[in-house]
Amino acid sequence: MVTAALFKTGASCDEPSCGATVFDCYSPRVNYAQLLFPDFSLILCGYLVCRYTALNRTVWAQVETLVYFFFFPVLLFHSIIKSPLNIGSATSFIGAGWALGLAGIALAYSVPYWPGLGRHIPARQHVASAQVAFRFNSFIGLALADRLAGAQGLLLIALLIGVSVPLMNVGAVWPMVRHAERGLLGELLRNPLIIGTALGLAGNLLGLSLPVWLEPTVSRIGAASLALGLMAAGAGMQLSALNRAKVLALAVLTIRHLLMPLVAWGLARLFQLDPVQTTILLAFSALPTASSCYVLAARMGYDGAYVAGLVTVSTVLGVLSLSFALGVLRAL
Incomplete structure (x- = not known):
């Protein structure tokens, strides 16, 4: 794995060239609300402006289309291909990401079965909005990862x-697929994020x-793509x-903004x-849901x-x- 660039917001090392990663210099005094301010x-x-x-x-709407279908896939491709990737060392990280996604999907579709909630959950609304609980805003994620850990952060978030x-597209589309113009497989194969990631991984593993x-x-x-994506959101x-x-x-918002960070904290230790x-x-x-x-x-x-x-x-x-995930759970 590449070494993260030294990031000294709220913490420092004696020498910039000490070889430490960003989180060797971590201090619980980091102001994450201030760190997030530029993106928000x-x-x-x-x-x-809108x-x-x-x-x-x-x-x-046109800007969002341009970012989603062109700028953003290029960013994903570049983030992955430019840094040597050791799949073996990333296995646990990828496994934790998959486990987090599966947990989010399970929690989202279990809502009608929560004690006392079933009769208050319209079935059709639930099918459409369950995705909010586990999908994520990639624009914000990439911008934040870059600020947190530079090239290494971008590589890790691109992997996630x-x-x-x-996984999450299947979780979102499957319950609604009977209304789609194309089949589930077609939806996935045409997804620009999947295409950009797949090409980046292939190029990285081939040494290109x-x-x-x-x-x-x-x-x-x-x-x-980061600036326009955030503004489009x-x-x-x-x-x-x-x-x-x-x-x-x-x-669904409780799952997205409270339960998912708690699950991630447990998975990081597991x-x-x-x-x-x-x-x-x-x-x-802890990212906001996908726009x-x-x-x-x-x-x-x-x-x-x-859903909007x-x-x-x-x-x-x-x-x-x-702020809760990075400032509270990260310090535990």
């Missing part, structure tokens, strides 16, 4: 995204690398329609992850407006859950 300020900028300028939702996207002259272009595309926020199923909303892997897994577990949740729900004939409301609240709650 971009989300706020996207929201304000609501109060001529750059309305129509414009940002690569192994989790197929990008030509030096192409590196600056690809790096700038990756940087643009803010532009897509809505609060309408949440009154239709308040108990369901509370349940799989004996190192400090950097633990922190990236905790950050991953594309409402797109999927609407495309398959469900209540997209309700959940996405909006989840984006705001991400500040709290990430």
Whole structure:
């Protein structure tokens, strides 16, 4: 594994060249709310620009499409291929990521069976919104991992995204697949995140690398994807329609922002992850849900407006859950 760049927010080493990783210098005094501010300020900028300028939702829908289908896959590909990958040393980390995803899916679909909740959970709303409990906002995850651990953080989060996207897409699409225009396999094979990750892994394992002259272009595309992706997440926020199923909303958001970080904390110890892997897994577990949740729900004939409301609240709650995961659970 590559060594993380020294990150000295709230902590320091005597010498920058001491060879320590970012979390050898970890201090519980790190202000994670301050660390998260740049990313969430971009989300706020996207929201304000979309609501109060001529750059309305129509414009940002196109930006989101560009980022999702081009910029973001390029970033994933570059993050994976540029750093030598030791699959053997990452086995436990990948296993923890899969276990976290499976736990989230199981919790999400168990909600109607929670004592006293069954009669308050509309079945159709649940099928559409269960995905909110376990899917994640990759834009925020990549931006945060870069700030937390540089190249090593990007490599680890890219691995998690690569192994989790197929699993969580199956978990989200399977209950709604009868309404899809394409079959489940087609949905997965056409997913740009899966394609970018698969190509990056193949290139890495084959020992390939990008030509030096192409590196600056690809790096700038990756940087643009993070800023535009975060602003697009803010532009897509809505609060309408949440009154239709308040108990369901509370349940899925509790899973996303409280139970998932707790599960990740337990898995990090079960799989004996190192400090950097633990922190990236905790950050991953506490991310806001995917902004594309409402797109999927609407495309398959469900209540997209309700899911959009959940996405909006989840984006705001991400500040709290990430601070909880990184500032409280990480220190235990």
